[in-house]
Amino acid sequence: MNAPLARSVMAVAMASLGPDLRAWKLAMAAEFEDAVADGHGLSFSTGCLTTAWRALPTHVEGRLTLVNYTFILGLILPAAALLLLGLLAGYPYVHPVYADMIGPFAKAETVVPTINAGNAAAMPALTVLLMLRVGSDTLVAWFAAERDWSRAAAALRWGAAATVALALFAGLIVLDETCAVLPASTFGVEALVIALLRRWHGEIGDACATRGSA
Amino acid sequence: MLTLLAALLEEAPGWIHGYELMKVTGLKSGSLYPLLIRMTDLDLVEAIWREPAVPGRPPRHAYRLTAKGLAVAQEAKTAPLPSGLAGARI
Numbered sequence: 001m002n003a004p005l006a007r008s009v010m011a012v013a014m015a016s017l018g019p020d021l022r023a024w025k026l027a028m029a030a031e032f033e034d035a036v037a038d039g040h041g042l043s044f045s046t047g048c049l050t051t052a053w054r055a056l057p058t059h060v061e062g063r064l065t066l067v068n069y070t071f072i073l074g075l076i077l078p079a080a081a082l083l084l085l086g087l088l089a090g091y092p093y094v095h096p097v098y099a100d101m102i103g104p105f106a107k108a109e110t111v112v113p114t115i116n117a118g119n120a121a122a123m124p125a126l127t128v129l130l131m132l133r134v135g136s137d138t139l140v141a142w143f144a145a146e147r148d149w150s151r152a153a154a155a156l157r158w159g160a161a162a163t164v165a166l167a168l169f170a171g172l173i174v175l176d177e178t179c180a181v182l183p184a185s186t187f188g189v190e191a192l193v194i195a196l197l198r199r200w201h202g203e204i205g206d207a208c209a210t211r212g213s214a
Numbered sequence: 215m216l217t218l219l220a221a222l223l224e225e226a227p228g229w230i231h232g233y234e235l236m237k238v239t240g241l242k243s244g245s246l247y248p249l250l251i252r253m254t255d256l257d258l259v260e261a262i263w264r265e266p267a268v269p270g271r272p273p274r275h276a277y278r279l280t281a282k283g284l285a286v287a288q289e290a291k292t293a294p295l296p297s298g299l300a301g302a303r304i
Contacts, residue, residue, distance in 0.1 A: 021251070023261075023275070024247060024250075024251055024275075026272065026273075026275070027232060027247075027261070027274070027275035028232070028243070028247060029272065030266070030271065030272045030273060030274040030275065031231065031232045031233040031243075031274065031275075033271055033272075034231075034233045035233060035243075043242060043243070044233075044236075044243045045243075046243075046244065047242045047243030047244030047245070047246070047247070048243050048244070048247065049244075050244035051243065051244055051247045051248050054248065055248075055251075
């Protein structure tokens with residue numbers, strides 16, 4: 001039971017150690033097998049993980065990893081959670097509690113949307129659009145954590161399509177432009193964050209390649 | 215660090231593996247490796263790759279004190295906390 005967990009923790013530790021500590025990474029991995037054989041694999045791997053995380057701020061890749069996870073956990077996932085909470089609270093079918101606050105920023109007149117016989121049939125479609133947007137945010141966070149920028153960009157495009165469709169249909173159906181403000185603004189933040197992270201990773205990758213070939 | 219220096223001094227001039235060091239000193243890997251990394255950077259400890267005793271296993275890192283490390287370890291043995299290692303307690 002402990003051995004698979006220890007191996008998982010060890011894999012995270014190995015992935016967290018930077019290129020400057022490559023020899024130490026191999027050294028720890030070699031000793032790990034003896035620790036597992038003695039039944040101390042989990043405590044050994046946890047120690048290696050602690051070592052790796054303590055060393056993160058000391059190398060450029062580690063700092064970038066920290067920045068990456070700060071943006072993912074601090075911006076992208078909270079944005080997705082905010083949209084999901086809005087969905088659970090009735091957005092965009094009922095007047096959202098934050099519409100009065102964000103309306104002035106968007107220079108939009110807040111109109112209380114009401115469900116009536118004319119627009120009620122469209123509500124499930126709006127729900128699906130918003131859920132697609134939440135799904136795309138989750139995928140963006142996942143691929144950003146994996147540093148798979150082409151898939152993160154594809155998920156962003158999916159989110160952009162869902163946001164535009166939501167803005168168009170919500171504007172027409174519930175006659176409230178503020179419906180689009182929150183999804184659009186969170187999308188803007190995410191796109192900016194992913195573009196910055198992708199650029200930094202590219203610069204660091206180039207720097208490492210140059211250093212490696214020197 | 216003093217515990218590690220004492221263990222490496224006990225083993226000198228022989229080499230010792232990381233896991234054996236953990237057993238001898240009672241240090242956890244989360245304490246041992248940062249110390250070894252730091253002591254290697256300070257040129258107190260040297261490391262080499264050694265072929266594994268068990269076939270199929272990866273090569274293992276073995277450690278021993280350098281001449282500078284030996285001097286510091288011997289000084290530490292007689293004087294518990296040398297000036298050069300002030301604040302280096304584990």
